[in-house]
């Protein structure tokens with residue numbers, strides 16, 4: 001489940017964050033992450049969700065996000081960023097982070113089978129609170145599950161992308177082989193040549 005991202009240099013590449021709660025970090029954040037901010041209005045969140053891991057489970061075509069819910073999603077996102085950075089760099093979790101995640105772990109989107117098509121849908125409208133709940137439930141799974149020590153920041157020094165390595169060998173270092181992985185190979189090659 002990948003997303004196509006475009007770097008500041010214009011290069012497009014695919015990136016798999018490995019979890020919805022980490023995919024959310026692609027929408028922006030505080031400080032140096034603010035350059036990537038795209039969630040300005042509730043509709044921005046609704047648009048972004050159309051290509052998300054949640055929409056891959058079933059289409060999110062009936063969404064209702066209120067301004068307060070958008071603020072809550074962004075606050076959760078910023079907490080999740082600090083949690084992911086702490087996990088990736090073996091630091092203590094920031095104070096209050098777990099309370100924020102626990103508080104967000106409320107209702108989640110309700111799945112249903114459409115009797116006409118046999119396909120999975122969500123009971124609509126899916127609310128911003130349910131989106132937040134889905135991210136928080138998953139964050140709790142991540143923090144208490146086998147992949148807790150697999151949260152990583154891309155090993156390239158100029159790359160801010162965070163992901164959970166769900167591969168069996170657990171040796172993923174790069175956001176994307178197409179981008180940072182390949183650049184590293186090229187620079188290692190150049191180093192050997194000189």
Ligand SMILES: [Zn+2]
Nearest residue numbers: 154159175180
């Ligand atoms: Zn990278």
